[in-house]
Amino acid sequence: MVSLKKINVEVPDTANDRRAILTIEDLSFPPGELTVVAGPSGSGKSTLLNVISGITPLTSGSVTVFGETVTDFRESRRDAWRRQTVGMIFQDFNLIGELSPLDNIRLPESFGKAARPAADARSLMKRFGVPEDRTTVSRMSRGEQQRVAIARALLFDPRIILADEPTASLDTKNGSFVIDSLIEEAAKGKTVIAVSHDPEFAARAATTIHLDHGRVVRKDRAQ
Numbered sequence: 001m002v003s004l005k006k007i008n009v010e011v012p013d014t015a016n017d018r019r020a021i022l023t024i025e026d027l028s029f030p031p032g033e034l035t036v037v038a039g040p041s042g043s044g045k046s047t048l049l050n051v052i053s054g055i056t057p058l059t060s061g062s063v064t065v066f067g068e069t070v071t072d073f074r075e076s077r078r079d080a081w082r083r084q085t086v087g088m089i090f091q092d093f094n095l096i097g098e099l100s101p102l103d104n105i106r107l108p109e110s111f112g113k114a115a116r117p118a119a120d121a122r123s124l125m126k127r128f129g130v131p132e133d134r135t136t137v138s139r140m141s142r143g144e145q146q147r148v149a150i151a152r153a154l155l156f157d158p159r160i161i162l163a164d165e166p167t168a169s170l171d172t173k174n175g176s177f178v179i180d181s182l183i184e185e186a187a188k189g190k191t192v193i194a195v196s197h198d199p200e201f202a203a204r205a206a207t208t209i210h211l212d213h214g215r216v217v218r219k220d221r222a223q
């Protein structure tokens, strides 16, 4: 379980000195489920993902993941924790264009030791239908690049998967493939949280959380 308690994130603001961009009293994300986070631009969706992964520092509050209060971790421990516990998938993929798909998938191995052994990158390529004959990812289509990004996010078999608009720049077929893959991961017991405006995503999620002005304004549970 990922639990957020009494979260407040403030940023410097020229007009008011400080401005709250995320305020959450109590919010939990259960394992084995896909949760979609929706809301207008600037409502705090990416900030919420970054709070869970420990990238954005809190002004106050705590994030507890499987019994560990990760907001108490020192930076180096949090980095190591993130590497082995959180898989991140981004709208713009964050791949290195000059590297091959295989090297992109293996990239997290070079960031330091992880507690869990890395999965076989070639098996991940097969599972996600990544073409094996491309020398660099810059020569791949967006749909193919997103498959590489998903495979990379799963390299250390993370218990949490965070995806920021992972279908936004994809056509319907590739978008559905991404949603299917994330639902498959949730079915294995992972906590999957995806920011998305895509109605297909929300329709297939166990829960959709709506944010506005940094606050949860609605929570829809699938019937």
Ligand SMILES: Nc1ncnc2c1ncn2[C@@H]1O[C@H](COP(=O)(O)OP(=O)(O)OP(=O)(O)O)[C@@H](O)[C@H]1O
Binding pocket: 011, 012, 021, 039, 040, 041, 042, 043, 044, 045, 046, 047, 048
């Ligand atoms: N480091 C920061 N410093 C100042 N303001 C920030 C910072 N990070 C985010 N913000 C502001 O916080 C608000 C929420 O940003 P966030 O990126 O979480 O929104 P979002 O819902 O993901 O938006 P979008 O859908 O446009 O990506 C925005 O007004 C943004 O400008």
